[in-house]
Amino acid sequence: MATRHRAFRTAAPSRVALGLLLLLQGVPALAGPNLQAVMKTLGDDLCRASGALVQEDYPTLAEAARAIADHPRPGMSERLKILAGLGTDAERFRSADSAVQDAATSLAEAAEREDALAAAAHYSLLVEQCVDCHAGFRQRVRALLHP
Ligand code: HEC
Numbered sequence: 001m002a003t004r005h006r007a008f009r010t011a012a013p014s015r016v017a018l019g020l021l022l023l024l025q026g027v028p029a030l031a032g033p034n035l036q037a038v039m040k041t042l043g044d045d046l047c048r049a050s051g052a053l054v055q056e057d058y059p060t061l062a063e064a065a066r067a068i069a070d071h072p073r074p075g076m077s078e079r080l081k082i083l084a085g086l087g088t089d090a091e092r093f094r095s096a097d098s099a100v101q102d103a104a105t106s107l108a109e110a111a112e113r114e115d116a117l118a119a120a121a122h123y124s125l126l127v128e129q130c131v132d133c134h135a136g137f138r139q140r141v142r143a144l145l146h147p
Contacts, residue, residue, distance in 0.1 A: 032075030035082075035145060042071055046130070049107065053123055058111045061119060065108035068126070069101050078145060085144035086137075093141075096133035103129050 045067045052061035073079065083090045103126035110118035 031077075033072055035074040035078050035141070038071055038074055042068055042130070045071075046127070049123065049126075052111075053116075053119055056114075056116065058114045062108045062111035065104045065111060065126075069104035069108060081144050082141055086140070089137075093133070093137055096129065096136070099129040100126065100133070 045064045049061055049064040049068070052058070052064060074082075082093065086093055103122055107119060107122035107126055110122050
């Protein structure tokens with residue numbers, strides 16, 4: 001009986017940890033969408049922006065660009081995996097995301113001014129930032145998240 005009792009006591013902390021983990025996963029703000037889902041939405045928003053740019057549909061262009069700039073962050077557990085896995089390169093990954101945010105914000109502002117040429121320039125810069133991060137990190141982060 002004494003042994004069983006001890007076994008229960010040593011198991012208890014991990015049960016608490018498991019319970020906490022399940023609880024956190026149930027909180028959307030902490031769990032968040034996964035990175036792949038965030039990226040799929042970015043891809044859709046970029047297509048929408050591209051269509052709106054050539055149609056001179058400025059409200060849609062501004063809205064799509066704002067959606068890109070304000071994209072949700074992936075959940076805590078993926079963020080921690082990325083940070084830990086990239087080590088000292090995590091900062092470059094983060095700044096690649098900020099570069100996308102800046103380019104998308106400038107694109108939205110150009111759309112709000114209905115300035116087609118400025119919008120086209122910021123759109124190109126935006127696509128370059130997407131591709132730049134993919135070239136540097138996509139395979140590496142994929143391996144971290146889907147081993
Ligand atoms: C900070 C780095 C970074 C930036 C910036 C970035 N991506 Fe990604 N992207 C990734 C990574 C990492 C993956 C692989 C994710 C995975 O497989 O879990 C990915 C995957 C994708 C995918 C494939 C999703 C799928 O179905 O597998 C699309 C589409 C995509 N990104 C679109 C974009 C667009 C559009 C932009 C710019 C508006 C962008 N990304 C900016 C890192 C980035």
